[in-house]
Amino acid sequence: MTIRSLSYAVDEHDHLVRVDEGYYCFAEENGWSEAGSSLGRSLWDYVAGHELRKLQRLLVRRIRDEVGDVELPFRCDGPQVRREMNIRIVARPGGRAVLFSARLRSEEARDVPQPLLDPAAPRAGEPLQMCGWCDRFEVGGEWIEVEEAARRLELFNRSELPPLSHGICPDCNELLLAA
Numbered sequence: 493m494t495i496r497s498l499s500y501a502v503d504e505h506d507h508l509v510r511v512d513e514g515y516y517c518f519a520e521e522n523g524w525s526e527a528g529s530s531l532g533r534s535l536w537d538y539v540a541g542h543e544l545r546k547l548q549r550l551l552v553r554r555i556r557d558e559v560g561d562v563e564l565p566f567r568c569d570g571p572q573v574r575r576e577m578n579i580r581i582v583a584r585p586g587g588r589a590v591l592f593s594a595r596l597r598s599e600e601a602r603d604v605p606q607p608l609l610d611p612a613a614p615r616a617g618e619p620l621q622m623c624g625w626c627d628r629f630e631v632g633g634e635w636i637e638v639e640e641a642a643r644r645l646e647l648f649n650r651s652e653l654p655p656l657s658h659g660i661c662p663d664c665n666e667l668l669l670a671a
């Protein structure tokens with residue numbers, strides 16, 4: 493990947509007021525089709541899953557009201573890559589604007605592509621829960637990496653994959669609440 497970092501900012505209503513070049517490039521690389529019309533939209537339109545939205549809203553509120561500044565690890569995987577990133581969230585002093593800066597910590601090509609992480613893959617059947625923060629999947633009550641999930645669910649050579657339902661795993665729930 494050529495993009496090592498991206499940033500975006502929201503106003504006091506959580507509407508995106510600024511996004512940088514890295515944001516657009518990253519969006520394109522990851523198939524976020526609506527990124528071009530991001531400005532003016534609510535940040536929360538881009539966070540998948542009710543629980544993660546709720547937790548992130550709480551976090552942003554705390555950052556504005558008391559904390560000021562946090563940095564957290566998260567994953568942003570693709571079918572071909574495993575990506576560890578950090579996000580720094582900073583409230584502008586005196587204002588209600590909040591700046592988000594994400595940077596890449598590590599990126600590894602996968603030995604085998606993982607179509608479960610491909611937004612364009614055909615899907616049908618029972619939904620599979622994915623953590624929107626660490627990109628792990630819940631299988632049989634355990635949160636596991638995509639390779640392991642595909643293996644346990646015997647997803648290889650299937651023409652259709654389970655639809656994803658975005659949630660949050662207990663570890664990330666704790667991480668976001670403790671930030």
Ligand SMILES: [Zn+2]
Pocket residue numbers: 623624625626627628660661662663664665
């Ligand atoms: Zn998680």
